Amino acid sequence: MADNEETAVPVESTTSVTGEKKKVDLLLKSAGDAPILKKKKWSVDPDKKVVWVIDFLRRYLKCQPSESLFIYVNQAFVPSADQSIRNLYQCFAADGKLVLYYCKTPAWG
Amino acid sequence: MTGENKEILREIWEGKLPIRFLLADDEVSALEQPESLYLLVPRMSYLPLVTDKVYKHFIRAVNQDCIEEMWFEFEGQPLKWQYPIGALFDLYWGNNVLPWNLIVHFQKFPADEILKGGKEAAEFHFISCIKEADSLKHKCHVIHGLQKKDHKQLWLGLLNDKFDQFWGVNRRLMERVNDESFRYVPFRLHQVDKPFLQELVPTIKEDGSCGNFGDLLEIALPEAIDEEGKIKKGYRIITQGIEIPQNTDLQWMSYHLSYPDNFLHVAVLTDT
Numbered sequence: 001m002a003d004n005e006e007t008a009v010p011v012e013s014t015t016s017v018t019g020e021k022k023k024v025d026l027l028l029k030s031a032g033d034a035p036i037l038k039k040k041k042w043s044v045d046p047d048k049k050v051v052w053v054i055d056f057l058r059r060y061l062k063c064q065p066s067e068s069l070f071i072y073v074n075q076a077f078v079p080s081a082d083q084s085i086r087n088l089y090q091c092f093a094a095d096g097k098l099v100l101y102y103c104k105t106p107a108w109g
Numbered sequence: 110m111t112g113e114n115k116e117i118l119r120e121i122w123e124g125k126l127p128i129r130f131l132l133a134d135d136e137v138s139a140l141e142q143p144e145s146l147y148l149l150v151p152r153m154s155y156l157p158l159v160t161d162k163v164y165k166h167f168i169r170a171v172n173q174d175c176i177e178e179m180w181f182e183f184e185g186q187p188l189k190w191q192y193p194i195g196a197l198f199d200l201y202w203g204n205n206v207l208p209w210n211l212i213v214h215f216q217k218f219p220a221d222e223i224l225k226g227g228k229e230a231a232e233f234h235f236i237s238c239i240k241e242a243d244s245l246k247h248k249c250h251v252i253h254g255l256q257k258k259d260h261k262q263l264w265l266g267l268l269n270d271k272f273d274q275f276w277g278v279n280r281r282l283m284e285r286v287n288d289e290s291f292r293y294v295p296f297r298l299h300q301v302d303k304p305f306l307q308e309l310v311p312t313i314k315e316d317g318s319c320g321n322f323g324d325l326l327e328i329a330l331p332e333a334i335d336e337e338g339k340i341k342k343g344y345r346i347i348t349q350g351i352e353i354p355q356n357t358d359l360q361w362m363s364y365h366l367s368y369p370d371n372f373l374h375v376a377v378l379t380d381t
Contacts, residue, residue: 047304049304051224073241073244074244076240076241076244076249077237077238077240077241077244078233078237078240079237079241080191080234080237080238081224082189082191082224082304083307084304084305086304087304087305087306087307087308090307090308090309091245091293091307091308091309092244
């Protein structure tokens with residue numbers, strides 16, 4: 001995928017670098033049969049919801065409407081779609097990063 | 110205050126709410142407005158689990174050509190099915206009248222405000238919450254030891270309102286591992302028109318003493334606490350329909366007052 005596409009989509013333009021709203025680092029890792037992202041680390045507005053990450057990945061990976069996409073936190077659980085990135089980051093980030101795994105079929109029972 | 114009090118667990122489990130369901134006026138296509146339907150539903154359950162009767166009661170009164178997924182509204186607020194009914198009630202009811210009047214819709218699904226649901230989605234969500242809660246309490250050690258049939262037993266216990274069936278497995282999730290308290294308390298603070306809040310709150314404080322509900326609020330909702338550590342005037346903080354004393358032990362509270370998804374769902378209400 002083109003570089004400009006990678007940077008254009010997920011980085012939010014609503015706040016400047018010096019703005020009060022601090023972005024948080026997401027690490028997006030593939031699991032199972034999902035394609036690997038060339039760029040894994042993304043800076044995201046913490047007010048975004050999980051559903052926003054799912055929509056972003058679906059677009060980015062060009063998922064068909066019929067295909068499912070699951071997100072796991074720390075290979076442990078599927079967060080609720082209306083959960084905020086802020087809450088997940090506060091509770092489950094390690095080393096300053098929140099690691100989310102994505103897959104097309106449920107990877108962890 | 111640390112041992113199990115089965116009587117309290119049972120009282121909490123048996124909490125029920127009277128709800129009156131009405132079909133949205135502008136969705137009635139029958140000649141007569143269908144009668145309201147009254148149900149007594151468990152606080153602990155979810156709307157998709159207790160509303161088959163509602164669907165059957167109203168479905169014939171709406172235009173069959175434009176039926177979408179059934180959803181519910183209270184005073185203009187679409188209700189999120191993924192919160193336990195008791196948590197929704199504590200957040201939105203606001204000392205209104207009983208029964209709780211909910212409007213039933215089959216059209217204009219507000220997809221930007223609520224998620225698509227159904228029983229299967231509810232089961233998946235429910236088990237996911239339990240896994241998340243266990244990752245907070247025990248680093249997933251207990252949930253990894255459970256099998257599919259245990260997940261099913263938790264779900265069926267909730268679905269069929271069977272206390273013993275549910276607690277037969279849930280007890281393992283609520284137990285201490287190696288005699289240690291939960292690492293963190295699984296909780297969500299709900300506020301009207303805001304996303305819910307969730308933070309890491311340990312059951313044992315740095316000085317080794319047991320954390321209480323007041324400590325949780327100081328960490329997760331400092332704006333509601335005054336200089337003396339008391340809940341400010343104008344705030345009401347409720348779970349399971351009760352204003353919880355601030356000195357309530359967190360480990361005890363998590364064990365006894367959590368919803369079946371293993372989270373405490375706390376409504377933060379303000380006068381403004």
